[in-house]
Amino acid sequence: QKEVEQDPGPLSVPEGAIVSLNCTYSNSAFQYFMWYRQYSRKGPELLMYTYSSGNKEDGRFTAQVDKSSKYISLFIRDSQPSDSATYLCALSKAGNNRKLIWGLGTSLAVNP
Amino acid sequence: NAGVTQTPKFQVLKTGQSMTLQCAQDMNHEYMSWYRQDPGMGLRLIHYSVGAGITDQGEVPNGYNVSRSTTEDFPLRLLSAAPSQTSVYFCASSFRTSYQETQYFGPGTRLLVL
Numbered sequence: 001q002k003e004v005e006q007d008p009g010p011l012s013v014p015e016g017a018i019v020s021l022n023c024t025y026s027n028s029a030f031q032y033f034m035w036y037r038q039y040s041r042k043g044p045e046l047l048m049y050t051y052s053s054g055n056k057e058d059g060r061f062t063a064q065v066d067k068s069s070k071y072i073s074l075f076i077r078d079s080q081p082s083d084s085a086t087y088l089c090a091l092s093k094a095g096n097n098r099k100l101i102w103g104l105g106t107s108l109a110v111n112p
Numbered sequence: 113n114a115g116v117t118q119t120p121k122f123q124v125l126k127t128g129q130s131m132t133l134q135c136a137q138d139m140n141h142e143y144m145s146w147y148r149q150d151p152g153m154g155l156r157l158i159h160y161s162v163g164a165g166i167t168d169q170g171e172v173p174n175g176y177n178v179s180r181s182t183t184e185d186f187p188l189r190l191l192s193a194a195p196s197q198t199s200v201y202f203c204a205s206s207f208r209t210s211y212q213e214t215q216y217f218g219p220g221t222r223l224l225v226l
Contacts, residue, residue, distance in 0.1 A: 008152075009216060031215065032211075032212070036215075042219060043202050043219055043220055044155070044202075044215075044217050045216075045217065046214050046215065046216075052165075052213070074152065088154070088155070092213065099170070102154050102155040104154040105154060110117055
């Protein structure tokens with residue numbers, strides 16, 4: 001079983017839709033939860049960073065962590081064509097050795 | 113700030129050839145890493161460094177060497193290229209606090225090994 005599972009999609013939605021992207025994980029030692037966005041032929045860029053359980057909001061983006069269910073989500077409100085990209089979740093544990101464990105990424109297309 | 117730069121952007125090699133992928137960052141980050149990204153496999157860590165003179169292996173280190181003589185540069189060497197090394201390679205540098213880490217990625221190098 002992989003440490004992090006993420007549905008690769010592709011996910012196709014109309015402009016203005018609410019998008020929900022999800023990852024599940026198996027190791028309760030993960031403490032840091034990140035979402036990266038990767039445009040085609042570009043490197044990933046950090047979108048959201050959360051520590052422990054709860055919600056974090058940044059503009060149209062909300063990151064949610066449910067440690068009891070080992071489930072993390074990224075919500076995009078009022079989705080735009082410019083949100084079309086691959087979204088990767090990344091998790092790490094506490095301590096000095098904080099290597100990132102990556103999901104495979106979900107490909108999202110927002111259609112105008 | 114240029115951030116993280118990688119050269120070349122694209123390279124074609126023949127099996128058995130060697131080459132060096134260059135990576136540089138101007139953010140004074142201590143932590144740097146190399147990943148490869150393949151369809152269906154995601155990002156996989158090849159090697160990483162926690163500072164000048166210190167490197168360690170990641171998940172898929174075989175066939176690759178690294179060195180870190182300066183904070184800024186972290187080159188990745190392919191010793192004897194194989195078709196299985198056809199991939200997109202990303203270099204990243206990290207800014208860390210006690211409870212947050214942000215990885216900054218370069219634009220990638222697309223490598224084709226024939």
